[in-house]
Amino acid sequence: MNNSTDSPSNEILSELKFKIERIFQVFWAVEITLGVIAVQRIAIGAWEQAIALFVAMLLLTSCYFVAKKGHLKFASTILLSTVTVLLTFFMWSFQGLRDEIMLAYPSVLILAAMIGSGRLFVGLFTFIIIVVFANGYVNETGIYVNQVNVADKNAALLVSLIIALISFSVWSLSADFRKVLRQLSREYLRVKESKAEIEKLMHHDALTGLPNRILAKTRFEQSMTYLDRNKQSMCVMFIDLDGFKSVNDAMGHQVGDTLLIELANRLQDVVRNSDTVCRLGGDEFLIIADFNNNEQYMSELAERVRQAVIKPIRVGDRDLVTSCSIGIAIAPQDGYDFNTIMKHADTAMYHAKDMGKNCFHFFDRHMNSNVQEHMQIVSDLRKALKNDEFVLYYQPQIDLTTSTVIGAEALIRWIHPEKGLIPPNLFIPHAESSGLIIDIGRWALDRAVCDCKNWQLQGFDLTVAVNISPKQFRRSDIQSVVQKALEIHGLEANQLELEITESLLVDDTQELNNTLKYLTNMGVKISIDDFGTGYSNLGYLKKLEVGTLKIDQSFIQKIQQDPQDQAIVTAIIQMASSLNLKTIAEGVEHETTKNLLAGLQCDQGQGYLWAKPLPNDEFLTFIRKRAEM
Numbered sequence: 190m191n192n193s194t195d196s197p198s199n200e201i202l203s204e205l206k207f208k209i210e211r212i213f214q215v216f217w218a219v220e221i222t223l224g225v226i227a228v229q230r231i232a233i234g235a236w237e238q239a240i241a242l243f244v245a246m247l248l249l250t251s252c253y254f255v256a257k258k259g260h261l262k263f264a265s266t267i268l269l270s271t272v273t274v275l276l277t278f279f280m281w282s283f284q285g286l287r288d289e290i291m292l293a294y295p296s297v298l299i300l301a302a303m304i305g306s307g308r309l310f311v312g313l314f315t316f317i318i319i320v321v322f323a324n325g326y327v328n329e330t331g332i333y334v335n336q337v338n339v340a341d342k343n344a345a346l347l348v349s350l351i352i353a354l355i356s357f358s359v360w361s362l363s364a365d366f367r368k369v370l371r372q373l374s375r376e377y378l379r380v381k382e383s384k385a386e387i388e389k390l391m392h393h394d395a396l397t398g399l400p401n402r403i404l405a406k407t408r409f410e411q412s413m414t415y416l417d418r419n420k421q422s423m424c425v426m427f428i429d430l431d432g433f434k435s436v437n438d439a440m441g442h443q444v445g446d447t448l449l450i451e452l453a454n455r456l457q458d459v460v461r462n463s464d465t466v467c468r469l470g471g472d473e474f475l476i477i478a479d480f481n482n483n484e485q486y487m488s489e490l491a492e493r494v495r496q497a498v499i500k501p502i503r504v505g506d507r508d509l510v511t512s513c514s515i516g517i518a519i520a521p522q523d524g525y526d527f528n529t530i531m532k533h534a535d536t537a538m539y540h541a542k543d544m545g546k547n548c549f550h551f552f553d554r555h556m557n558s559n560v561q562e563h564m565q566i567v568s569d570l571r572k573a574l575k576n577d578e579f580v581l582y583y584q585p586q587i588d589l590t591t592s593t594v595i596g597a598e599a600l601i602r603w604i605h606p607e608k609g610l611i612p613p614n615l616f617i618p619h620a621e622s623s624g625l626i627i628d629i630g631r632w633a634l635d636r637a638v639c640d641c642k643n644w645q646l647q648g649f650d651l652t653v654a655v656n657i658s659p660k661q662f663r664r665s666d667i668q669s670v671v672q673k674a675l676e677i678h679g680l681e682a683n684q685l686e687l688e689i690t691e692s693l694l695v696d697d698t699q700e701l702n703n704t705l706k707y708l709t710n711m712g713v714k715i716s717i718d719d720f721g722t723g724y725s726n727l728g729y730l731k732k733l734e735v736g737t738l739k740i741d742q743s744f745i746q747k748i749q750q751d752p753q754d755q756a757i758v759t760a761i762i763q764m765a766s767s768l769n770l771k772t773i774a775e776g777v778e779h780e781t782t783k784n785l786l787a788g789l790q791c792d793q794g795q796g797y798l799w800a801k802p803l804p805n806d807e808f809l810t811f812i813r814k815r816a817e818m
């Protein structure tokens with residue numbers, strides 16, 4: 190749409206132009222009519238009438254110049270007032286109300302309606318009525334009596350001229366009406382088109398063209414009324430892509446958009462025509478399907494959706510592979526209204542994510558109690574951060590060759606005002622999924638660095654190892670958080686060790702690479718926690734300056750009974766040694782285990798054999814005692 194032609198100021202300009210044109214047309218029409226009448230009057234010897242007409246014509250020329258200057262109101266007032274006065278002069282001088290000239294009054298009023306102001310129209314109308322009544326009155330009372338002549342060819346000419354002028358006025362008026370009507374119908378069509386477009390935008394997703402959440406709700410409600418009548422059920426599938434954000438971040442939004450469009454098409458291909466596929470926004474889709482109480486169909490549909498999503502998608506010269514997690518809720522058994530059913534499908538989808546993604550999960554009531562419990566813990570965790578309810582315990586780390594304490598791992602505890610001490614396994618997962626781990630982790634890092642500096646001030650040169658959750662590590666500000674903590678407390682970077690999990694290394698991204706490089710360049714040590722339990726990107730161990738592998742306690746605790754565990758531990762120690770990495774064994778509980786590990790050339794140990802995780806003051810007592818030994 191071109192705004193410049195439709196702006197109000199342009200509309201006013203075009204109306205002015207249109208009125209000026211009309212004034213000039215009317216001006217010429219009146220001048221010509223008066224000219225013809227004047228000539229005719231000369232022909233019949235009516236000189237004084239001819240002179241009056243010429244005077245009027247002369248007066249009217251001023252209207253031409255005034256109109257040229259753009260003073261429309263004034264021009265139309267001069268034009269129509271002069272003509273009215275002239276007509277009145279003729280009417281009054283000759284045959285009064287029986288004069289042919291009377292016919293010209295309606296023409297004047299039509300022209301006033303077309304080109305004059307409302308005030309001019311009312312003024313002329315009032316004047317004409319007064320003149321008509323006045324003439325009637327003077328004739329009736331005999332004060333002044335008009336002569337009525339028999340009509341002749343001159344009268345016929347005058348009437349014809351007046352009718353021509355009226356016809357011209359009416360024709361111009363109707364032409365203007367037609368023009369306005371055409372404009373109006375064009376406008377109406379445009380409004381109708383825009384309305385349809387707005388309607389579409391309101392109910393459809395602009396990228397994929399699929400129905401959006403609003404339309405999904407309407408369709409759901411329509412289906413529900415039908416289901417109620419037919420005692421049937423319908424399923425709602427909440428589909429969330431796994432790792433879509435990484436695709437978007439790494440390859441740009443255009444690639445992300447192409448992927449979403451292709452997935453939208455695939456989803457439409459796997460459902461029936463009667464089912465609805467919607468895009469809720471971002472990487473979330475919804476399918477509303479009637480399944481005729483056939484649960485088998487529902488599982489098959491979910492599987493078809495899963496398969497459709499994992500099929501590689503060609504974007505440019507590469508094949509992208511993505512997967513999705515699907516949550517399924519059934520109406521009416523899991524809820525009657527759209528919001529409830531959506532909430533339940535969403536909950537089921539999160540369970541599918543927890544189960545390792547790329548799968549589907551049905552909602553069951555039991556999930557709701559889990560959700561409520563989760564919400565309660567998250568809300569308590571928020572308060573805990575505000576009320577300083579967290580403490581750090583420290584578990585000593587021992588050099589297996591010298592038996593000296595070389596450092597400690599910081600392990601968080603939550604001292605709940607009612608429930609007492611809560612171990613991390615019970616709240617870290619909730620902190621992770623709610624994002625609170627970022628703040629909790631920052632607090633733990635700062636406190637550990639501060640305590641380590643205090644140990645140093647008391648004569649114990651130890652390292653402190655802090656657990657960093659994957660979510661916290663992926664945050665772009667981890668480098669500055671670490672740097673700030675070291676600067677504030679004045680601790681050397683090489684006295685801090687960050688424990689990251691194996692799972693973090695699975696995403697071999699440039700960003701992760703850069704963060705690890707930045708931290709190791711600063712002098713911070715990196716260790717891989719729970720090593721051996723997950724699938725790790727072993728290539729990383731070589732590429733990055735990871736300092737230590739922490740062998741998971743599940744292998745250490747059964748190392749004496751299970752030859753396979755011993756083989757795994759031996760392999761890890763040998764691989765680490767060939768890559769120039771240190772090893773630390775977690776969960777060492779027995780002297781014999783320690784001796785075995787020392788024999789396998791494991792560098793360090795940590796476990797109940799030496800000490801459980803201890804509050805800071807008890808840890809200080811412990812290291813003091815060890816120093817005196």
Ligand SMILES: Nc1nc2c(ncn2[C@@H]2O[C@@H]3COP(=O)(O)O[C@H]4[C@@H](O)[C@H](n5cnc6c(=O)[nH]c(N)nc65)O[C@@H]4COP(=O)(O)O[C@H]3[C@H]2O)c(=O)[nH]1
Pocket residue numbers: 584599600601612613614617630633656657658688718719742775776777778795796797798802
């Ligand atoms: N049975 C047995 N257990 C032993 C022995 N020696 C140590 N442990 C326990 O093993 C866990 C070792 O910590 P982790 O693998 O990093 O595993 C940690 C870590 O992943 C997480 N965590 C603890 N503190 C933090 C923290 O500040 N931030 C983050 N993100 N995670 C933390 O919570 C997990 C559990 O911590 P904890 O309950 O303190 O449990 C600790 C510790 O108490 C032993 O000889 N026998």
